[in-house]
Amino acid sequence: MTAAASSDMPRFVAELLRRVHSIEGHxxxxxxxxxxxxxxxxxxxxCTLIQVDLANKYMQLLACWPPDSGYEHHMxxxxxxxxxxxxxxxxxxxxxxxxxWLEYYDLSNTDCPVISRGVAAKFGLQSLLGCPVTIGGHxxxxxxxxxxxxSKFVESDRELLDMLARxxxxxLEAQESERALSQYKQLSSILSRMDEARTxxxxxxxxLDGALQLTxxxxxxxxxxxxxxAEVHVERWAGEPPDRTDRQSQRVAMRALHExxxxxxxxxxxxxxxxxxxxxxTQSALAVPLLIRxxxxxRGQKVEVxxxxxxxxxxxxxxxxxxxxxxxxxxxxxxxxxxxxxxRMDLDQKLAGMIGVQQEIIGKVDGxxxxxxxxxxxxxxxxxxxxxxSVVHPEKQTIETEHVIGLPQGSLDExxxxxxxxxxxxxxxxxxxxxxxxxxxxxDDPRFDKTIYQPFGHDQLTRVxxxxxxxSDDRVIGTVExxxxxxxxxEIYEEDVRILKQFVxxxxxxxxxxxxxxxxxxxxxxxxxxxxxxxxxSFVQDHFDRLSPDFVLRKLDDMLIxxxxxxxxxxxxxxxLGRPPQVPKIERTLVLxxxxxxxxxALKSQxxxxxxxxxxxEYDQASFTxxxxxxxxxxxxxxxxxxxxxxxxxYAEDEPDQFRIFIAVKETAEHFILSFSDWGIGIExxxxxxxxxxxxxxxxxxxxxxxxxxxxxxxxxxxMHDMGGDxxxxxxxxxTEFHIVLPRQLQEEHRDSVH
Amino acid sequence: xxxxxxxxxxxxxxYKMELEWAGYEVQYECGVDKAWQFFTEHQDELEAVxxxxxxxxxxxxxxxxxxxxxxxxxxxxxxxxxxxxSDLPVIFLTNVRFDHIADLKDEPNVxxxxxxxxxxxxxxxxxxAMLGAxxxxxxxxxxxxxxxxxxxxxx
Numbered sequence: 001m002t003a004a005a006s007s008d009m010p011r012f013v014a015e016l017l018r019r020v021h022s023i024e025g026h027x028x029x030x031x032x033x034x035x036x037x038x039x040x041x042x043x044x045x046x047c048t049l050i051q052v053d054l055a056n057k058y059m060q061l062l063a064c065w066p067p068d069s070g071y072e073h074h075m076x077x078x079x080x081x082x083x084x085x086x087x088x089x090x091x092x093x094x095x096x097x098x099x100x101w102l103e104y105y106d107l108s109n110t111d112c113p114v115i116s117r118g119v120a121a122k123f124g125l126q127s128l129l130g131c132p133v134t135i136g137g138h139x140x141x142x143x144x145x146x147x148x149x150x151s152k153f154v155e156s157d158r159e160l161l162d163m164l165a166r167x168x169x170x171x172l173e174a175q176e177s178e179r180a181l182s183q184y185k186q187l188s189s190i191l192s193r194m195d196e197a198r199t200x201x202x203x204x205x206x207x208l209d210g211a212l213q214l215t216x217x218x219x220x221x222x223x224x225x226x227x228x229x230a231e232v233h234v235e236r237w238a239g240e241p242p243d244r245t246d247r248q249s250q251r252v253a254m255r256a257l258h259e260x261x262x263x264x265x266x267x268x269x270x271x272x273x274x275x276x277x278x279x280x281x282t283q284s285a286l287a288v289p290l291l292i293r294x295x296x297x298x299r300g301q302k303v304e305v306x307x308x309x310x311x312x313x314x315x316x317x318x319x320x321x322x323x324x325x326x327x328x329x330x331x332x333x334x335x336x337x338x339x340x341x342x343x344r345m346d347l348d349q350k351l352a353g354m355i356g357v358q359q360e361i362i363g364k365v366d367g368x369x370x371x372x373x374x375x376x377x378x379x380x381x382x383x384x385x386x387x388x389x390s391v392v393h394p395e396k397q398t399i400e401t402e403h404v405i406g407l408p409q410g411s412l413d414e415x416x417x418x419x420x421x422x423x424x425x426x427x428x429x430x431x432x433x434x435x436x437x438x439x440x441x442x443x444d445d446p447r448f449d450k451t452i453y454q455p456f457g458h459d460q461l462t463r464v465x466x467x468x469x470x471x472s473d474d475r476v477i478g479t480v481e482x483x484x485x486x487x488x489x490x491e492i493y494e495e496d497v498r499i500l501k502q503f504v505x506x507x508x509x510x511x512x513x514x515x516x517x518x519x520x521x522x523x524x525x526x527x528x529x530x531x532x533x534x535x536x537x538s539f540v541q542d543h544f545d546r547l548s549p550d551f552v553l554r555k556l557d558d559m560l561i562x563x564x565x566x567x568x569x570x571x572x573x574x575x576x577l578g579r580p581p582q583v584p585k586i587e588r589t590l591v592l593x594x595x596x597x598x599x600x601x602a603l604k605s606q607x608x609x610x611x612x613x614x615x616x617x618e619y620d621q622a623s624f625t626x627x628x629x630x631x632x633x634x635x636x637x638x639x640x641x642x643x644x645x646x647x648x649x650x651y652a653e654d655e656p657d658q659f660r661i662f663i664a665v666k667e668t669a670e671h672f673i674l675s676f677s678d679w680g681i682g683i684e685x686x687x688x689x690x691x692x693x694x695x696x697x698x699x700x701x702x703x704x705x706x707x708x709x710x711x712x713x714x715x716x717x718x719x720m721h722d723m724g725g726d727x728x729x730x731x732x733x734x735x736t737e738f739h740i741v742l743p744r745q746l747q748e749e750h751r752d753s754v755h
Numbered sequence: 756x757x758x759x760x761x762x763x764x765x766x767x768x769x770y771k772m773e774l775e776w777a778g779y780e781v782q783y784e785c786g787v788d789k790a791w792q793f794f795t796e797h798q799d800e801l802e803a804v805x806x807x808x809x810x811x812x813x814x815x816x817x818x819x820x821x822x823x824x825x826x827x828x829x830x831x832x833x834x835x836x837x838x839x840x841s842d843l844p845v846i847f848l849t850n851v852r853f854d855h856i857a858d859l860k861d862e863p864n865v866x867x868x869x870x871x872x873x874x875x876x877x878x879x880x881x882x883x884a885m886l887g888a889x890x891x892x893x894x895x896x897x898x899x900x901x902x903x904x905x906x907x908x909x910x
Contacts, residue, residue: 524809527850531870532766538874539769543776558765605765610785 016041016160020167026174031063034171038143038164039065042157046071046125046146049168050114054139058266058321059114062141062172071123101158102130102142105150114142129153131165135173143168180326183214187330190214191337200345204236207338211313212238214334215286215327220315221278222290223253232257232312234278242278251276253312256287260307262328263287266321277316286323287314288331290339296494298440298464303494310339310346347495353381354503361510368402369693370514374480374507375403382496384482386461389468390419390429391478398422399429399479407456418452432465433476438501440464440492460485464492468504470512477511480504518711525569529562536562554605561602564642571639572711575718584633584722591641591674592624594634596663599642603649612652612659617645620664627665627672630746636719640727641674643712644738648678651701651736662735672747674740675730682733691729692717756780756797757882759805760790760832761848769875770805770848777879787832788813794836802886803844804836809851830856844885848878 023033031049039047048071049063061075104112105127107120112128120126125146133141143165145157190210197203208222219239223232232253234245247254251273256263264286265273277285295308313335315323357377361370371389379387386406390399401419404412421427423434428447432439441448441463453459463483467476482500483492536555540547589595600617607614648661658679666673683691687698697710717727724743731737757779761767764783774781782797784790787810794801808829812819816831833845844864847856850871859865866885873881 524851527871528763528766531850532763535767535769535870535875538876539772542876562766606763609763609765 016163020163023167023171026171026178028063030171031168032065032067034164034168035063035065035143038145038161041160041164042129042145043147044145045148046123046144048075048144048146049133049141050144051141051172052139053321053324060321069123071119074119100132100139102128102144103153104128105152107146114144124148126150127153129157129161131158131161133165133169133172135169135176140172140176141168176326183326183330186210186214187333190334194337194341197341198345200342203338203341203345207313207334208236208238211315211331211334214330215315215323217315217317217322219279219317220313222311222313223250224311225257225309235311237278240279243280244278248275249278250314252285252287253314256289256314257291257309257312260289260291260293260309262289262332264323264328266323278314279316279318281318282316283318283320284322285314285316286327286331287312288328288335290335290342292339292343293336297491298438298494298497300442301437301439306491308339308343308491308493310342313338343495347499350381350496350499353377354499354506357381358503358506361507367511367514369690370507370510371403374503375405378480378482378500378503379405382482382500383484385485386458386463386481386483388419388481389478390481392423392433392476397424399433402478411456415452415456418449421449428465429479429481432467432479436467436469436476438464438466438497462486462490462492464497464500466497466501466504468508468511470508471505472509472512472516477508480507521710522569522573526566526573529565529569532562533559557601558605561605564602568639568642572715575711575715584636586631587634588629589632589634589637590624590629591627591637591665592619592621595638595641596624599638599645602642603645606649607659610649610652610654612649612656616659617661617663619662623665626667628747630672630742632723632742632746636723640716640719640740643716644676644740647712648676648680648736651680652678653680660735670744671725672742672744674742675737676740677731677735677737679735682736683729685732688729688732692727756782756800757803757805758790758793758797758801759783760787760810760829761805761807762786762810767870770870770878773875773878774882777883779879779882786811786813787815787828790832791815791835794839798840798843801840801843803846803882805846805848806833808847808849808856826851830859833859846882846885848873 019037023030023037035047035049038044044065046069047065048061050059051062052059061072064072064075066072102112102114104110107115107125107128108117110117112120114130115125115128123146125148127147127150128144129147130142130144132139133143143161145153145161147153187210190206190213193206193210194203197206204222208220212218212220219237221234221237221242224235225232232250234242243249252263252265264284265276266284268274268276268283268285276282289309290311290313292308292310294305296303297306297308313331315327315331317323354377357373361373371391375387375389378384384406386404388404389402391402392399399421401416404415404419407415419429421430423430426447427449428441428445431447443459448458461483462485463481466480466482468478468480469475470477480500536559540552540555544552596619600614603617604614607617645661652659660679662675662677664675666675681700683698684700687696690696691698692713693710696714713727720727720740720742723746725746726739726741728739728741729737730739757774759771759774759781761783762785764771764785768783771781771783779802782793784793794804806829809826810828810832812825812828812831816828819831829847829849833847836843836845842864844866846866846868847859848868848870850869856867860867864885866881868878868881
């Protein structure tokens with residue numbers, strides 16, 4: 001029956017070896033010659049070379065003798081899922097692989113992993129001897145000799161088959177190496193093109209087209225995690241438009257993401273994978289996650305390593321078992337590189353966003369505006385759902401929320417009320433001020449304020465807390481707290497924390513610069529009157545005997561004015577440091593007599609020095625008389641009036657005939673309105689909205705007179721609000737008109753009726 | 756003649772009066788624009804200039820970034836004055852900290868005085884030491900403003 005029966009064994013073996021070695025190359029021709037030689041030597045009725053992929057459980061016919069046989073037509077170009085081809089409960093291919101050789105008899109009545117009973121009966125195959133074809137010790141296929149008889153195979157059959165199977169293994173290995181080399185060259189070229197991409201929109205086509213090119217497939221898609229991981233959005237697809245993008249159809253992709261490894265499905269008709277795939281006729285799919293394996297995440301105060309999932313590439317095919325181990329390798333390399341490039345782009349984008357905002361902050365002098373800008377930038381650039389910037393108030397020993405994004409609608413005021421904590425409390429904000437550490441908290445952290453935690457939805461958030469530290473004196477001036485919803489992803493990545501920290505440091509420096517700038521202004525403003533008083537005192541003391549009484553009186557006036565200025569500055573300082581105003585001292589006050597005339601007199605020297613005429617400060621006496629006496633805190637009200645008058649003089653035009661200030665009382669049903677009109681340099685329309693902001697001075701004001709802290713109007717408005725009134729800008733230029741709004745309840749008779 | 760440039764003379768006029776009392780002729784100008792105009796018209800008559808540092812930048816320096824919104828106005832005016840007259844003695848008389856102009860004290864004919872450290876009556880000594888000669892008028896001459904003098908005094 002076989003060549004082993006030959007009587008001239010050495011010659012036969014030598015001849016066989018010669019013929020085996022004469023088979024050149026590793027292409028299809030070589031494989032066909034190997035099966036032909038096998039069939040010839042063993043007298044096979046059918047000889048096949050099949051490729052098996054044990055990992056993915058499929059087999060495929062590579063070569064067959066006799067050529068063009070019915071069996072070949074039956075098998076050619078088909079990939080048969082192992083197990084599925086022969087039905088459940090039959091012999092597993094892995095069992096066969098473990099035993100290495102396939103040896104089966106009475107095939108039409110016996111379960112065999114590589115041929116079904118029906119096919120065996122159809123082609124009259126009774127027995128099978130299959131020798132494993134190996135590459136590097138791994139079974140990659142079988143060289144199968146089928147016989148019509150059921151007689152036992154002998155040792156010489158095995159030896160011959162083994163020799164030819166080794167040659168087949170060498171041919172397949174060479175073929176695989178060549179293909180792999182070519183594909184890795186392609187991969188290298190694709191990676192280079194990915195490096196050249198500058199945007200995600202430019203990168204994703206390169207990645208997807210590259211994946212299809214490497215695997216020689218036609219359809220696939222790239223999904224991006226919605227930054228949070230709960231959903232995968234199809235960002236780009238290739239081939240015909242997908243039939244579906246629901247979670248059911250994305251199960252392969254989701255598993256790859258969940259398990260952080262490639263997942264290959266060879267038969268989508270299996271129960272586990274039914275209805276998977278973006279296209280309805282998908283039979284096999286390969287999903288590879290886009291992830292950074294060694295990403296650093298912040299947990300508590302520590303930094304640990306964890307995968308960072310960015311998205312997934314999924315290739316699909318309408319044939320079963322369409323993806324090889326090499327496809328997985330290639331796609332994994334592609335995905336790893338794509339993830340690195342995507343992550344770098346994301347970080348670059350965040351950095352660019354932050355740098356852009358830093359430029360914006362440079363031009364801001366108002367602290368509230370700096371904080372608002374920082375908060376909005378953090379929310380938009382990092383896409384956090386929640387941002388809370390809190391500021392330390394040393395004078396009150398508290399930390400209080402200044403700006404918050406992401407609260408339930410309408411809850412801001414209540415939140416700010418509750419989120420005010422003493423620095424010595426156990427609340428997390430106070431603790432961050434003390435510990436100075438960046439921290440991501442677990443849900444059950446005892447430092448969370450329970451009155452805030454659930455009512456404001458903080459139980460739904462993963463948050464990082466970060467101290468704002470002023471570099472100048474290493475003082476914690478506040479905290480930044482950011483987070484995203486837990487339904488999204490659970491990690492806070494350290495790269496984000498680093499960029500955020502850099503930005504927060506910058507914001508802290510900006511706030512500190514602005515604070516120091518205002519303090520410098522205030523101390524300068526304090527120094528000037530002190531020096532003025534001392535100079536005048538010294539001068540009068542040195543020359544007292546020679547000075548006229550009028551001159552001494554004038555100098556005393558100057559010194560009194562400087563004393564008033566000092567008190568004014570001290571009130572500004574109190575305001576700036578956040579000290580609450582003193583308990584109001586309510587007095588019966590005639591505004592004209594008790595406040596306005598004194599304030600005008602105090603300005604006389606300044607007005608004269610500028611070559612202006614003090615008599616052009618006018619008031620409508622009758623309207624003041626009609627208003628009568630008010631019950632107000634005289635000192636506080638004097639502060640507001642003085643500031644408006646000082647401004648009107650400071651910012652007067654240089655031409656004397658343009659100088660005029662006019663003060664009058666207007667009446668409405670509810671209010672008295674003291675209008676202060678001046679014909680000075682005015683206020684530009686673009687600065688109208690910010691004129692009451694703390695520390696704000698218009699460029700025109702700065703150019704005209706450098707001194708000034710920019711606090712006066714902010715303080716004035718606060719004082720008037722405390723009185724139940726208001727301070728408003730009514731007209732910008734010629735005249736510039738400010739209105740002090742006083743409720744009628746402050747009037748004498750009203751007060752009497754109330755009492 | 757000494758040109759004094761200052762935004763708030765009402766508060767600092769005692770410095771001016773002390774110089775005048777000591778016999779110097781002092782021309783006061785409020786603001787850099789007027790000061791520069793006076794300088795261009797009278798530069799050959801000037802013995803020295805006394806400048807504040809922190810002053811409104813005026814039209815002259817409004818667009819100059821270096822003026823820093825007025826914090827450095829005096830410094831910019833100093834440079835312009837020196838460019839026009841490199842030998843012109845300049846005294847900075849100021850309330851502000853002058854760390855940022857401390858290097859100027861090594862330049863010839865420059866004096867930096869902080870008002871906190873120098874009372875008005877000490878200014879004439881400093882000016883005299885800088886200029887190397889006393890004023891043309893004898894000290895004690897009737898240089899105070901008319902309203903400052905008691906009748907019959909000051910002679």
